[in-house]
Amino acid sequence: MKDPxxxxxxxxxxxxxxxxxDDLSLNxxxxxxxxxxxPNGAGKTTTILMMLGLTxxxxxxAFVCGYNATSNPIAVKRKVGYMPDSLGFYDNxxxxxxxxxxxxxxxxxxxxxxxxxxxxxxxxxxxxVMTKKTSTFSRGMKQRLGLAEVLIKQPDVIILDEPxxxxxxxxxxxxxTLIKRLSKEQELTVLLSxxxxxxxxxxxDRVGIFVKGKLLAQGNIETLSADLxxxxxxxxxxxxxxxxxxxxxxxxxxEQWEAIKQITMDKETIVFECKENITPxxxxxxxxxxxxxxxxxxxxxxxxxxxxxxxxxxx
Amino acid sequence: MKTMNSQINIYKTAKGxxxxxxxxxxxxxxxxxxxxxxxxxxxxxLIILTFIGSMYVxxxxxxxxxxxxxxxxxxxxxxxxxxxxxxxxxPFHVFLSFLGPLLGISLGFDAINIExxxxxxxxxxxxxxxxxxxxxxxxxxxxxxxxxxxFVLTLLMTGGGLILTGVRMEPQExxxxxxxxxISVIYVGFWLSLSIVLSIKFRQAxxxxxxxxxxxxxxxxxxxxxxxxxxxxxxxDPSFLSQDQILRYNEFILDLLRIAPNQLYTDASTTMLMPSxxxxxxxxxxxxxxxxxxxxxxxxxxxIVWPQVSGLIxxxxxxxxxxxxxxxxxxxxx
Numbered sequence: 001m002k003d004p005x006x007x008x009x010x011x012x013x014x015x016x017x018x019x020x021x022d023d024l025s026l027n028x029x030x031x032x033x034x035x036x037x038x039p040n041g042a043g044k045t046t047t048i049l050m051m052l053g054l055t056x057x058x059x060x061x062a063f064v065c066g067y068n069a070t071s072n073p074i075a076v077k078r079k080v081g082y083m084p085d086s087l088g089f090y091d092n093x094x095x096x097x098x099x100x101x102x103x104x105x106x107x108x109x110x111x112x113x114x115x116x117x118x119x120x121x122x123x124x125x126x127x128x129v130m131t132k133k134t135s136t137f138s139r140g141m142k143q144r145l146g147l148a149e150v151l152i153k154q155p156d157v158i159i160l161d162e163p164x165x166x167x168x169x170x171x172x173x174x175x176x177t178l179i180k181r182l183s184k185e186q187e188l189t190v191l192l193s194x195x196x197x198x199x200x201x202x203x204x205d206r207v208g209i210f211v212k213g214k215l216l217a218q219g220n221i222e223t224l225s226a227d228l229x230x231x232x233x234x235x236x237x238x239x240x241x242x243x244x245x246x247x248x249x250x251x252x253x254x255e256q257w258e259a260i261k262q263i264t265m266d267k268e269t270i271v272f273e274c275k276e277n278i279t280p281x282x283x284x285x286x287x288x289x290x291x292x293x294x295x296x297x298x299x300x301x302x303x304x305x306x307x308x309x310x311x312x313x314x315x
Numbered sequence: 316m317k318t319m320n321s322q323i324n325i326y327k328t329a330k331g332x333x334x335x336x337x338x339x340x341x342x343x344x345x346x347x348x349x350x351x352x353x354x355x356x357x358x359x360x361l362i363i364l365t366f367i368g369s370m371y372v373x374x375x376x377x378x379x380x381x382x383x384x385x386x387x388x389x390x391x392x393x394x395x396x397x398x399x400x401x402x403x404x405x406p407f408h409v410f411l412s413f414l415g416p417l418l419g420i421s422l423g424f425d426a427i428n429i430e431x432x433x434x435x436x437x438x439x440x441x442x443x444x445x446x447x448x449x450x451x452x453x454x455x456x457x458x459x460x461x462x463x464x465x466f467v468l469t470l471l472m473t474g475g476g477l478i479l480t481g482v483r484m485e486p487q488e489x490x491x492x493x494x495x496x497x498i499s500v501i502y503v504g505f506w507l508s509l510s511i512v513l514s515i516k517f518r519q520a521x522x523x524x525x526x527x528x529x530x531x532x533x534x535x536x537x538x539x540x541x542x543x544x545x546x547x548x549x550x551x552d553p554s555f556l557s558q559d560q561i562l563r564y565n566e567f568i569l570d571l572l573r574i575a576p577n578q579l580y581t582d583a584s585t586t587m588l589m590p591s592x593x594x595x596x597x598x599x600x601x602x603x604x605x606x607x608x609x610x611x612x613x614x615x616x617x618x619i620v621w622p623q624v625s626g627l628i629x630x631x632x633x634x635x636x637x638x639x640x641x642x643x644x645x646x647x648x649x
Contacts, residue, residue: 045648052441054648074443082441088434092351104340105442149438 005030005157005189006051010060013046013213018045023060028191028206030156033183035204036193043213044193048161050124051191052082065156078106081150085162087142091135095126095145098134099152106153107205116155140171149174151182157189158257164199176203209310225305235299236279237271241292244268250289255314268294323355337444338452345456349422354476358418359464365414366468368409374397374479387591387608393488396476397495398588408584411499412577419506420527422457425520432518434622440647448639450511457507464501469496487590490613495587498620501627502580506531508634515641532577542571569595573623576630583623586616595619 004027021043028034036044049055051062053073061068068073079283080134089098095234096117103113121127124144134142143163150158162180166171180203183190194200200207208218217224244265254260254272272282279298286293335343349355373380373396380556385649400406427450430436439449467491473484513523546568553561572578584622586592590610611619 049646049648054437054440055648074445077441077443080441082438083512084434084437084441085433086437089439090348090435091433092348101340101344102442104335105337105428105439105444107335107337107443146438153442 003030004028005065006191006282007063008047008051009062009063011047011050011057011062012059013043013055014058019213021050021057024213024215026076026208026218028189029244030189031183031187033180033190033192033203033205035144035200035207036191036210037195037197037200037207038193038210039195042210045161047157047210048082048191048193051159052076052080052287078153079156079252081153081155081158083146083150083158083160083163087146089134089142089145090138091133093134094131095134095137096121096130099130099146099149103152104150108152117148120151123151123182140167140175141265143167143171143175155188157191159191159193161193162195162216163192164194164196172199179203189299211310234274234277234279235271235296236274236282237269237299238282238286238293239295239297240268240270240286241294242268244270254285320484337442338448341439341444341449341452342456345452346459349456349460354421355460358421362414362418362464362468365410366407366472368404369400370396370408370472370475371396372404373406377402377480387610388589391485391488391491391590391610392480392482392485393473393476393586394588394590396472397492408495408499408588409581412502412580412584415499415503415580416506416531416535418461419457419503420510422526422529423453423507423510424458424514424524424527426453428514428518428520428523430646432520437647446642447639450635450642454504454508454635455512457499457506461503461507462496465496465499469493487613491587491590491616494613494617495584498580498587498597498624498627500585501624501631502576505576505627505631505634508631508638512634512638512641515638515645535577538575539572542568546571573626576627579623579626583620583627586620586623590616592616592619595623596640 006026006028008024008026008128010022012019013021015029018148024043030212036047046055050057050070051064053069053076056070062070064076065079067079069076089095092102093101099117099120100113103117104156108116117130118127119129124147126141126144126148129141131138134145137145143166147160147163150160163175163179167175176199179190179192182188190202190203192204206218206220207224209224217227219227244267246265248265251263251265254263257278259276259278260272261275264271272278277298279296283296376399377392377395380386380395381389381392388394397408398406404410427436430439440446473489473492476482477484506527510523510527513526514520517523517526550564553564556564574584582595586595590613591608593611
């Protein structure tokens with residue numbers, strides 16, 4: 001494994017007796033898109049603030065790009081672009097002025113600023129409105145301006161806190177594609193926090209499930225589902241054109257099969273829980289016995305189920 | 316690791332040909348904001364109106380003030396312009412002791428909390444900018460605005476006076492007027508830093524403005540009343556006291572009153588603008604004996620007001636230190 005670019009060790013933050021983040025350890029390597037997934041109030045934002053030195057951890061350390069975020073936040077902030085969840089801009093300034101202000105704060109030269117601002121406005125698709133005041137901007141436009149602002153410092157890492165909040169579905173799609181593309185093109189490491197499973201599922205290489213200050217699981221979607229649902233095996237549901245008569249003559253024959261663990265029936269749908277993937281064999285069996293099959297569905301476990309499972313554990 | 320560092324350095328040197336410091340950038344932006352804001356225009360209007368009003372009154376009475384030979388200061392035409400009045404309106408420096416706080420408070424009461432409420436603070440703090448630079452830029456930008464305003468006004472006043480009267484200006488007068496301007500700017504600076512502290516402390520701009528105005532009112536109106544009340548109930552009856560004791564008590568009362576910044580300012584500006592003021596406390600007959608009522612040289616006046624000025628600077632610095640303390644390790648969350 002490559003050297004991690006974000007390294008959290010035993011990170012803890014207490015607000016009074018409440019532990020907002022509890023002994024969090026996490027490594028994120030370069031070029032990865034990591035999704036921090038959790039319900040509201042799970043401590044995602046607090047974790048991000050600690051990574052940027054915007055709040056001090058009660059215990060533990062956060063290393064970002066090789067710098068300690070608590071003792072050396074300026075060095076971290078040079079390398080990290082951060083987009084907070086509630087984005088605000090100076091309303092009396094135009095989008096371009098807002099962007100230039102941030103660029104200047106990062107010490108870019110005027111020449112560079114001119115080139116990069118127009119380039120980035122093009123990338124995020126705000127070229128036509130960049131001389132408008134940001135008070136007239138919609139949420140989605142602000143979000144895109146925020147992304148431009150994050151990118152103007154040419155960061156190594158970008159941290160996006162709830163980037164998809166409050167944008168319409170089309171906008172979300174566009175935004176996530178943009179992030180994914182930029183990450184691949186510029187070898188950016190992206191940390192993305194969200195409570196929207198589907199958004200995370202679309203772009204992230206790896207996700208961490210974060211509930212009540214604790215990281216419950218991490219890995220890519222396949223590993224997570226294998227971990228969680230491995231014991232449940234494969235599930236296949238077959239839909240027949242006609243209702244299955246009760247009792248069913250073929251049931252006994254099927255129960256003889258080694259691989260089948262359980263059969264449940266509901267009118268024309270039969271669900272098989274199997275130890276291995278025997279879908280073709282099942283279909284052949286039905287066809288040979290003269291059943292008309294309307295549909296066969298193999299159940300995959302998505303983030304939804306994963307998420308649900310973890311919440312059940314908590315509640 | 317080493318190669319990575321050297322790469323970063325190369326990157327940096329290649330990047331910065333003309334690079335201004337983050338502090339300069341924030342300062343620049345803050346000043347632009349002030350200039351464009353309605354609030355500042357209104358305040359400028361108020362100050363200029365006051366200035367014109369008091370100038371008008373003093374110009375009307377300048378002839379009698381200058382020809383009044385009983386007054387040891389009657390030769391200082393330009394100082395007289397700032398202090399003469401026909402008692403219908405207070406002179407400019409007294410006006411300023413009311414308006415100065417208002418100016419300071421209104422420029423600073425929403426310095427930090429409005430950024431926090433708009434969500435811009437998180438964004439700015441995520442940039443490579445030291446937190447104290449932000450505070451300092453907020454303070455310095457307002458100070459530059461106020462300083463420029465005051466200097467422009469006084470220069471206009473002296474220039475106008477030169478044209479209208481044709482009287483030559485003494486170097487001493489210029490120094491005194493400049494000294495007065497500097498003291499006024501420091502006075503405004505105190506209220507500015509106080510209101511910045513409040514803007515960090517309170518998340519609502521209205522709360523911080525009201526608190527600042529409350530403190531201002533307390534010091535201008537109630538503080539003297541409270542001190543007087545307390546003293547009357549605590550101190551012994553003056554008729555049973557010796558001359559010496561009365562003097563000591565008076566000194567003590569004055570010291571108490573000088574906790575109020577506006578008292579310090581009034582003391583300092585009066586001494587600066589009226590060269591014949593020799594002491595800000597009571598004087599004994601022995602001290603007075605043999606003294607000719609004559610104006611003091613600038614240096615001497617400066618010596619008299621020095622404690623006041625350093626008191627004001629000290630109070631400003633204390634507020635500023637407090638704002639650093641509150642802001643440095645605070646969680647920035649919108």
